[in-house]
Amino acid sequence: MQSLYYSLILFLLLTLVAGLWRIRRGPTAADRMLAAQLFGTTATAILLLLAEASTAPALHDVALVLALLAAITVTAFTRRVRGLRSADLGLVDATAGKDAPVGEADGEDSARSRKPLGACAGERREGLARDASPDPASDLASGLSSGSANGSANSAAGGGHAG
Amino acid sequence: MAWLNLLPLAIDLVLALTLLWLAWRALSSPDLFRAVVLFIALGLVLGLVWVRLDAVDIALAEIALGAGVTGALLLAALAKLQPGATDSAEPASAAEFAAALEGDPDTPRPALAERAATGTAPIALGSTLDERPVGAAAGTAPIALRWLIALLLIPPCIGLGLVVWRLWVPAPGLTDLVAARLDESGVTYPVTAVLLNFRGYDTLLELAVLLLALIGVWSLSPAPHLDDAEPEPALAALSRLLAPLMILVAAYLVWIGAQAPGGAFQAGSVLGAAGVLLRLSGWRLSPRATGWPLRLALVLGVAVFAFIGLAVIGLGQPLLGYPAGWAKPAILAIELAATLSIGTILAALFIGGRP
């Protein structure tokens, strides 16, 4: 059984290496990103097999983290931050941006001179921790879906999905 | 069936060769996007190598960072350096923009290269850019010089190989010392005991270094604006599914860190990746939360750690010496605060500017 695991791991490693050729070759950027996605799936399989072969259940956690984060690289690729306008070189006030924020609390902030209106930077974590609201899903759903006609469709889909 | 015993060796060999090949190609690729993708792949293969070397904590951190924050950071930096390369909205035929992708990158402007060089991960990219010539043909050293450098490097390589060969017997290390005092450390996993108890001072300074990196990034510019393009329903649904799960897995990693590979840094990396995912899905933090709540979350890790470390002096202990019986709650409090801080710092590093 042990040797079966190890030979499967070796086999998967070789398919992984073969996939590298597509990174090298792929005529479009999408092909190269695909190959990076290949790494995620194959590495998860290798980790699960290693967990069995060397009886290290901790590797299940490593595979879990990899599976969880597998989509982020591709998302970063397709949703590139297109923010490089003149505002970004630090010389222009960020309020010049027309960015319509997601509908929360921009009204009451217009009186605050300290922060630019509609600031779009920030962190969501302490918002969740601070609210002590036990329902981050609804925070996220409202945050993501407000402000556009697609919002209702999104929240319906999100509600159905998360429900 | 003796060859079956060689299978683990074969696996390690393939991993090592793949690692070397990826590193070489990532450094020598003329196309920056290809280099970034190869670097991300390198991170994942390196995670597998850590697993084979029995360093599961490092593998966790490497995979969490490599698959999450690092990839997104590098791609964001690349998008800023080459805004025209793959970002044009007008449809081009595959051949046209394939040529654009394979072609020479624009000369990186120094200000942008500096901005891309802030933050922990893109430093490699930034320094590579500063030295790399534009295009494949310009600026490479003459053949004779390259051969000379290669010849000069061979003796040190052989010397290093010999030294490693002589060290084949494993060194005693500190494993026995740690195992002897593990009971008093408050946790049952030696790595966590070393990180948060025996060598807690190093961890405190590491957290401070992360915070300093963020301050450096914030001092450069305000955060860039994202376009208001609506995320696709699939991405929105995925982020709604994954973000709560990531928070859950982060909490699980902190908890399990006391007995098994896990801990604050790994959990913080997962939280940072969650922040990256939310940011990419178009989530915005409300402006009122970017004031003191954000700052509080950022400094909480260092603050709690330093506070506990100094408060125990009042109880007659040395700096960071937890009193007997108080080690476990102290470590838990520090780890929770550190996880929150690390996640916030990593996500803020990705966002890339002050709010």
Added chain:
Amino acid sequence: MLVSLSILLLLAGAVFFLAGTLGLLRFPDVYTRLHALTKADNLGLGLIVLGLMLQADSLAAAGKLLFIWLLLLAASATAGQLVASWAQGKGIKPWRG
């Protein structure tokens, strides 16, 4: 008996991984390669997970394995959709003929 079923599933999973990588290397354009990658590879992973679940120590461990597979399914499906719509937005024409 459980062991032999598990071995069978693991081998089938490996075959599908091979098929996925073969498709990634040989298919003519990005859309078809997406099919190979997201479908065949995840099916291969699912079979491997199933084979490992049969050998799992406890129900919780088996549940964790299943959870990993489901997460990767969701991630791959979304990643495939994102890449395909990105490619279409760039005007990459599907391979014809």
